[in-house]
Amino acid sequence: MCMLLRTFAKILKRMLFSFNPDNNFSKKNGIFGLPTNEESAGIVIIPVPWDVTTSYREGTSFAPDAILEASYQIDLFDSQLPDMWKKGIFYQPYDEWIMDLNSFERRKAKAIIDYLENNDGELPERLLRARNEVNDACRQMNKYVAQKVDSCLKAGKIPAVVGGEHSISLGSIETIAAHFPNIGILQFDAHADLRNGYLGFEFSHASVMRNAVEKVNGIANLVQVGVRDLCSDEAQFSAQSNNRIITYYSKLLKQRLFKGENWDSISAEIVNRLPQQVYISFDIDALDPSLCPHTGTPVPDGLLFGEAVYLLKKIVESGRQIVGFDLTETGVDNDNQWDQTVGSRLLYQLCIHAFASQKS
Numbered sequence: 150m151c152m153l154l155r156t157f158a159k160i161l162k163r164m165l166f167s168f169n170p171d172n173n174f175s176k177k178n179g180i181f182g183l184p185t186n187e188e189s190a191g192i193v194i195i196p197v198p199w200d201v202t203t204s205y206r207e208g209t210s211f212a213p214d215a216i217l218e219a220s221y222q223i224d225l226f227d228s229q230l231p232d233m234w235k236k237g238i239f240y241q242p243y244d245e246w247i248m249d250l251n252s253f254e255r256r257k258a259k260a261i262i263d264y265l266e267n268n269d270g271e272l273p274e275r276l277l278r279a280r281n282e283v284n285d286a287c288r289q290m291n292k293y294v295a296q297k298v299d300s301c302l303k304a305g306k307i308p309a310v311v312g313g314e315h316s317i318s319l320g321s322i323e324t325i326a327a328h329f330p331n332i333g334i335l336q337f338d339a340h341a342d343l344r345n346g347y348l349g350f351e352f353s354h355a356s357v358m359r360n361a362v363e364k365v366n367g368i369a370n371l372v373q374v375g376v377r378d379l380c381s382d383e384a385q386f387s388a389q390s391n392n393r394i395i396t397y398y399s400k401l402l403k404q405r406l407f408k409g410e411n412w413d414s415i416s417a418e419i420v421n422r423l424p425q426q427v428y429i430s431f432d433i434d435a436l437d438p439s440l441c442p443h444t445g446t447p448v449p450d451g452l453l454f455g456e457a458v459y460l461l462k463k464i465v466e467s468g469r470q471i472v473g474f475d476l477t478e479t480g481v482d483n484d485n486q487w488d489q490t491v492g493s494r495l496l497y498q499l500c501i502h503a504f505a506s507q508k509s
């Protein structure tokens with residue numbers, strides 16, 4: 150049986166090398182048109198269709214499917230990293246129950262959010278019960294992500310978790326930190342996500358990094374880039390962290406650029422704050438909303454696509470290693486497929502830079 154599997158993997162690997170990257174539009178192949186199977190892939194994409202705690206606009210649970218669909222439009226050739234796709238990228242299908250659990254719990258969470266937005270005071274008994282159930286479901290989702298990331302790491306592959314809302318990163322970060330103690334997290338985000346619980350949801354998208362730095366062992370530091378929408382408690386939490394959290398506010402980054410500094414030196418400074426091994430948590434709303442108009446909570450004035458990719462390049466140039474990453478909060482544009490187009494291209498850039506950062 151084992152030998153059969155190995156032969157099968159070899160055939161697929163041969164297919165990958167005989168495959169023409171300039172002619173990769175076939176949807177019979179996997180993500181980005183690559184004919185990769187899980188065994189021969191260097192990166193495994195773990196989709197998590199989850200938007201239970203979304204506080205503004207829902208729909209990011211449909212992003213993994215939309216990103217996959219849009220990914221076939223990508224040309225694999227990259228002028229700076231032309232061959233990295235050869236290391237193989239595999240999109241692992243998600244378990245159906247996680248999508249079902251999401252729709253079921255989303256309805257409850259929505260009722261809670263609607264109540265809190267329109268009433269003063271505590272939740273009625275029925276919604277308090279629902280909130281406990283939502284928190285339990287989020288724990289289940291964290292476990293689901295953690296298990297998927299764990300088996301990916303044990304197989305010697307790089308995990309790439311694709312959301313869904315930003316809360317899906319916690320299970321991934323937990324597992325990464327267990328495998329790579331002293332990990333640094335580079336968070337691209339318009340929001341700090343450092344809230345101490347949000348609307349009573351323990352595992353809210355708005356608390357994901359607070360949960361990570363407070364509850365997960367093995368995190369050396371958290372470096373945030375592009376933050377421009379946060380509450381005073383979050384700003385204080387970051388400021389009083391003894392530099393364990395370093396927040397690069399969007400406004401200050403822009404001011405430095407306006408005053409004549411360049412993105413090359415600023416991104417080198419950001420990268421220098423990170424330890425040797427890096428996990429990237431990319432909330433797409435870090436980008437300018439013209440690049441992600443349907444994301445859950447868009448905020449004007451974000452990073453340009455090229456600025457974000459340049460920062461990835463600086464990580465690779467510094468000799469640091471990207472050991473895993475996630476991409477969250479991509480919205481779905483049903484008319485022009487724009488959000489998922491940008492999302493899939495960003496995912497591709499994350500993949501090839503992660504490959505380029507590996508020592509072997």
Ligand SMILES: [Mn+2]
Binds near residue numbers: 315338339340342354
């Ligand atoms: Mn976020």
